[in-house]
Amino acid sequence: MTTLIFNKPFNVLSQFTSEGGHRSLAEFIKVPAVYAAGRLDRDSEGLLVLTDDGVLQNKISSPKYKAPKTYWAQVEGIPDDAAIKALRAGVKLKDGMTRPAECDMMKEPAGLWQRDPPVRYRKSIPDSWICLTIREGRNRQVRRMTAAVGYPTLRLIRYRVGDWTIDGVENGTWKEVQV
Structure with missing residues (x-):
């Protein structure tokens, strides 16, 4: 194998x-x-x-099997407590409610590689990073979840699958x- x-x-x-x-x-x-x-x-x-x-x-x-998958998401804006709480509870999407996710704010990951092309930045809107663990895998789920709570994903990196x-x-x- x-x-x-x-x-x-x-x-x-x-x-x-x-x-x-x-x-x-x-x-x-x-x-x-x-x-x-x-x-x-x-x-x-x-x-x-x-x-x-x-x-x-x-x-x-x-x-x-609900295998956990952890993502680092760079989002537009700085999510407030209500947005983090909503992600943790599950978010209503067009195809139904998501399962609850583990979600926390985080600093930009240390040693992160440059993306080619770079992420589009806007001077008037800050960006931040969240760590999100889900146990399902709908199409573009993390991007749709962050957008649903008002913080669109700019960059998405899957950090972990299972162990x-x-x-x-x-x-x-x-x-x-x-x-």
Whole structure:
């Protein structure tokens, strides 16, 4: 069994085939027969687990198992207590209520790589960082949650999936891990 953790760069698809001229996993990973366990949007960065084990892939990606996924979100504005409380309680989205999330304000992560292209900054609106852990995986869920409480996401980095993190894995690189 082979399991890899990959620190996916911005603007890279979470698949091995390129579509629409976008970069894909094939540019970075030459290990045969591994597939992404779950998805990470092209405009999101960070941890992507790849494996050749179908059971593990299902445990990571299926909402049935409620695998925790932790994200660092750079948001427009500085969320107030009501916004943090709403994220912790669950947010009403068009497709229903989200499960409660763990959510806290945080400082910009130390040693964070530069994004290419950089995030758009507005002089009149500050930005800040939150750490959000969810146990479901709806399409663009974290972005929709932060927007629903009034603080749109500018940059989204998945830091953790289950027990794995991107600690020690440079952006655009991967390493094999034991399960």
